[in-house]
Amino acid sequence: MEAELDAARAAVEAHLDRALAPFGGHDIAAAMRHAATGGKRLRACLVLASARLHGVPDHQAIWPACAIEALHAYSLVHDDLPCMDDDDARRGQPTVHVKWDEMTAVLTxxxxxxxxxxxxxxxxxxxxxxxxGLARSLAQAAGGQGMVLGQALDMAAERPGAALNLEQITALQRGKTGALFEWSAAAGARMAEADPAPLIRYAAAMGQAFQIHDDVIDVTGDAEAAGKAVGKDAAKGKATFVSLLGLEGARARAAALVDEAEDALSGYGSAADPLRRIARFAISRKS
Amino acid sequence: MEAELDAARAAVEAHLDRALAPFGGHDIAAAMRHAATGGKRLRACLVLASARLHGVPDHQAIWPACAIEALHAYSLVHDDLPCMDDDDARRGQPTVHVKWDEMTAVLTxxxxxxxxxxxxxxxxxxxxxxxxGLARSLAQAAGGQGMVLGQALDMAAERPGAALNLEQITALQRGKTGALFEWSAAAGARMAEADPAPLIRYAAAMGQAFQIHDDVIDVTGDAEAAGKAVGKDAAKGKATFVSLLGLEGARARAAALVDEAEDALSGYGSAADPLRRIARFAISRKS
Known part of the structure; x- marks a missing residue:
């Protein structure tokens, strides 16, 4: 799995570098490159795996793969702002508003x-x-009924006395993380004009498992491996999958969701093995 | 001209209302409605006029017309943030970060x-x-080589000792304001798969005239008519078209640019009269 992620990472970084070359040397362009560098590239990997499953060549799929990484990078830059999560480090590097300033972070x-x-x-x-179709579904996944709504609900969950229950956290995470995972997994089917429904079911379960594992890392991980601060949710007294289910309960639920994700792929046979590996990686990664 | 703008405004507001209905009652949805309400709708008017010039029906053109207004509204919400222009009022209403908070303004x-x-x-x-094609050209007009770059240059121009010259201000405004005007004027041609070049020339000149007139209003206008603070640029000692050309020099240049914009339309005959009226309105408006 690490080798597959490494290959996707190299292809995406080279492609994004070329795409950003015409943006010149202004601060915004430099900060775009800074923010778009690094990361697991899991969403790009999903796009490429989904495309290969449908016989769509990499040179075509690299465009939506890079698009989802650019979109993910934008969301991290804004989420890290002082008025949101107020994070100083991301992917082991200073965040954009720390390295430059808030104005540059908003514009980047x-x-x-x-x-x-x-x-x-x-x-x-x-x-x-x-x-x-790709652009329209991406806009819907990213916007005020998708990722942005999830982030807004997440911020509201940090208010004193919010005390979300499991159903509310699941809904929040479905927007915040799930919408982009679902778009990524469906992208190959959309490119081949095939039915994306099984892949959306796969990604919905996988994305939730990914998010539960994020909460597990926040409790058990170390900041160096994660490339960002850990233990923040507990320090804020924020409800998480771990605080609601316990550590072992959360791990068991994540494992069950990965089984559910694999079940959704049954119609594709062994051609979907790369997607199965991604789902298992989602709950075994250290960062 | 006022009647044409009123008609465009009514059509756009009704259409945006419908588009935002599924977004529900969350703060973000309420703030989206707040930010997308009001304004001159000049960009929508350009899209509709350009579409009619090419025989594209309104029910088709209303989509890009509303899209450009949503994009313009986003840019205003972010430009008004404390880390950028730090404005409290817009279109006679409190800005989003004042009515809600900064986090809501970023997400909105x-x-x-x-x-x-x-x-x-x-x-x-x-x-x-x-x-x-519309989505791709809109992304290019909006992004780090278009509007966002213009806004970044504008912020840099406020740093002490920046002292921009006419060429630099013109380049800055071409990104900040011109890129969306050019996209709007070209939209009808793009929808009809016709050559957008004359309309881009028209909009480049018209957009610059519009921006010069903005600087004139900042010096001569009153805040009530403008719906926002005036005199801010002079108070900051910021270089503007007026500070560089003088008030009469700026007015003369804006008028010459409107002539240039009208010249670009010569190939269309009287069918382009609505676009000519928009250009003249750009330098006669009070807000």
């Missing part, structure tokens, strides 16, 4: 979101119908 | 940008090829 996130839509509509990404 | 802008791409790729907006 804005530019990375626009870049995601520029990349996903690149002529090499497919027919007009496919590219328009 | 983010969601409005995503909404722009959701709207511009709506199936009713045209063929897949047209919608993908």
């Amino acid at each position: 996130g804005d530019a990375l979101q626009a870049l995601a839509f520029e990349l996903v509509t690149h002529p090499e990404a497919g027919s007009g119908e496919v590219r328009a | 802008g983010d969601a409005l940008q995503a909404l722009a791409f959701e709207l511009v790729t709506h199936p009713e907006a045209g063929s897949g090829e047209v919608r993908a």
